[in-house]
Amino acid sequence: MFFPASVLRTAVLLWLASEINPADCRKHVPPAVTQVYQYPDDTWIENLAILSSRHLLLTAFNIGSGSAAKLLTIDPDSVNPTPHVIAKLGNATALTGISALPGNRYAISGGEYGTFAFVNGTMSLFIVSIKGNPPTGSVIDAIPVPDTLMMNGMVAVPSQPFTVLSADGVGGRILRINTRTRQVDVTWADPSLLGPGGNTALPVGVNGLRIRHGWLYFTNSGQGLFARVRIDRAGNKVGSEVQIIAKLTGPVDLTNAFDDFDLSSDGAAYVALEGSSILKFTSRGVQTTLVAGGQGSAVVVKTPTSVAVEDDGRMLYVTTGGGQVLRVDLKPLKSN
Ligand SMILES: *[C@@H]1O[C@H](CO)[C@@H](O)[C@H](O)[C@H]1NC(C)=O
Ligand SMILES: *[C@@H]1O[C@H](CO)[C@@H](O)[C@H](O)[C@H]1NC(C)=O
Numbered sequence: 001m002f003f004p005a006s007v008l009r010t011a012v013l014l015w016l017a018s019e020i021n022p023a024d025c026r027k028h029v030p031p032a033v034t035q036v037y038q039y040p041d042d043t044w045i046e047n048l049a050i051l052s053s054r055h056l057l058l059t060a061f062n063i064g065s066g067s068a069a070k071l072l073t074i075d076p077d078s079v080n081p082t083p084h085v086i087a088k089l090g091n092a093t094a095l096t097g098i099s100a101l102p103g104n105r106y107a108i109s110g111g112e113y114g115t116f117a118f119v120n121g122t123m124s125l126f127i128v129s130i131k132g133n134p135p136t137g138s139v140i141d142a143i144p145v146p147d148t149l150m151m152n153g154m155v156a157v158p159s160q161p162f163t164v165l166s167a168d169g170v171g172g173r174i175l176r177i178n179t180r181t182r183q184v185d186v187t188w189a190d191p192s193l194l195g196p197g198g199n200t201a202l203p204v205g206v207n208g209l210r211i212r213h214g215w216l217y218f219t220n221s222g223q224g225l226f227a228r229v230r231i232d233r234a235g236n237k238v239g240s241e242v243q244i245i246a247k248l249t250g251p252v253d254l255t256n257a258f259d260d261f262d263l264s265s266d267g268a269a270y271v272a273l274e275g276s277s278i279l280k281f282t283s284r285g286v287q288t289t290l291v292a293g294g295q296g297s298a299v300v301v302k303t304p305t306s307v308a309v310e311d312d313g314r315m316l317y318v319t320t321g322g323g324q325v326l327r328v329d330l331k332p333l334k335s336n
Helices: 022-026
Strands: 011-013 032-038 045-050 056-060 070-074 084-088 094-101 105-111 124-131 136-144 154-157 160-168 173-178 184-189 206-212 215-220 225-231 237-248 257-263 269-274 277-281 287-292 304-309 315-320 324-329
Touching (some): 056 094, 084 124, 094 160, 160 206, 206 257, 206 269, 215 257, 237 257, 237 269, 277 304, 287 324
Parallel strands (some): 045 304, 084 136, 257 304
Antiparallel strands (some): 032 324, 056 070, 070 084, 094 105, 124 136, 257 269, 315 324
């Protein structure tokens, strides 16, 4: 599906607003967006990670086709980038979050998908060893995660790198899985993690997760929030305050919803806004529309789902629900 630029609505900044420097906005020149790959059938690509080989790891949905969802890699620097299946994960028909673990291992969540929710009792956290160039994958473990209808964005706890937090946007909870002991528990449940309730266009709450300097950053798709909360070294919420960084204006639906995001080393947040854009929030709270791939742009951006920024902050990769992998050149090298 294609959503014209006219449906884009801006987010309202509620955090550090006093530090916004309008000069930063005037200097903004939209970066170059190129398409790395486009699935012919608009396969929904849900998430991505940048591997040490600089290949991208992709999770995708495979709904309605009766076959298992696949874990893929793609080399964005090759002449003709093409996705390669590196593992099949159990009976999962949809794969969601990705989190790097120590020792070339990755935690991948997935299960049998229904409509905006998974089938109870089908969700697992798969541990996959990914090595080499080109990368190959082998499934090391499948940890059952019972009694949940959603595991979405995921992040490892920095001081306990074998433990991941997973966003349950249906139950309004943050799940915690220790990948060594295979223990699953709930760190916290809160109305700010729930969907909007009722029969809404997007009945999903907490979606993307990232941790930086003792804060858990999260998006809540259905409530249109980008927010953060203090956590302790084990990933538990500290105190009661949820700080709202940005709130979407206008009705939230699949053409106007925060999805996954990434944080760069300079503290900026790059947030996928479903519809056709990527928003950037600097650590000082300045918001710019980094990518607005609507009608008239060189690359039509179809429902961005997730973002991964390279460690050096030069390149940003985007996955979309329209089967695309895109590259955004944040700091083009000056040509001589
Ligand atoms: C996959 O599905 C089959 C058929 O329903 C079932 O027998 C098997 O236990 C399932 N495997 C996993 C890992 O859940
Ligand atoms: C999942 O199924 C179990 C067993 O039927 C049930 O006890 C539990 O309440 C269900 N959980 C959810 C989130 O629906």
